[in-house]
Amino acid sequence: MATLADVIEAYLKRLLLESNEGYVEVRRCELAMNFSCVPSQINYVLETRFTPERGYVVESRRGGGGYIRIINIWQQVKDDELLRLYEAIGDRIARHAAEDLLHRLVNARLLDATKAEQIRRFIEAETGAYRPPWADRIRASVLKGMLLVLYLQNSND
Numbered sequence: 435m436a437t438l439a440d441v442i443e444a445y446l447k448r449l450l451l452e453s454n455e456g457y458v459e460v461r462r463c464e465l466a467m468n469f470s471c472v473p474s475q476i477n478y479v480l481e482t483r484f485t486p487e488r489g490y491v492v493e494s495r496r497g498g499g500g501y502i503r504i505i506n507i508w509q510q511v512k513d514d515e516l517l518r519l520y521e522a523i524g525d526r527i528a529r530h531a532a533e534d535l536l537h538r539l540v541n542a543r544l545l546d547a548t549k550a551e552q553i554r555r556f557i558e559a560e561t562g563a564y565r566p567p568w569a570d571r572i573r574a575s576v577l578k579g580m581l582l583v584l585y586l587q588n589s590n591d
Contacts, residue, residue: 442469442476443483450506457505462494480504489538506541516544516585520578526570532557532577544584553580 436444442465449458466473484490484504493503519535527535536554539545545553557576561569 438469438471438475439479439483442471442479445469446479446484446504450504457503459501459503461500462502476502485534488534489541516581520581520585523574523578523581525574526567527574527577528566528570529561529573532573535577539584553577 446458446460449460450456462473462476465476469475480492480502484492489506491505493505495501523535533554536545536550540547540550553576557573560576561572564572
């Protein structure tokens with residue numbers, strides 16, 4: 435069963451998908467009224483579900499004319515972004531950071547959910563017998579290889 439946070443997240447993501455600009459502006463108080471919750475519940479969703487690690491930037495202006503702008507930074511991903519991600523991984527990456535990266539690639543439509551799950555399982559199989567820092571090094575190596583494949587696919591399209 436979906437929690438209220440899940441429902442609010444799904445609603446906001448749907449608005450983002452329907453937006454042609456790559457961002458959406460909403461009012462915190464209107465969202466709270468629509469979902470019969472307190473504004474802090476909206477804050478919770480924004481702070482935990484719309485993070486830079488997941489490919490979002492949230493801008494907020496308080497007051498009478500206040501708004502919340504949620505920007506999907508992955509909607510217009512270019513090949514050079516893949517190379518920046520490759521470099522950002524470095525020689526090791528924690529499990530949660532790898533999960534966030536896969537999530538971002540799915541949101542950017544550079545990877546479908548099925549392939550992301552296959553990669554997740556492969557990484558788990560490869561790193562399961564190791565503990566940090568070795569598991570983090572293996573995970574980084576696998577993800578970097580995957581990003582290179584995605585880069586080559588995109589540059590050949």
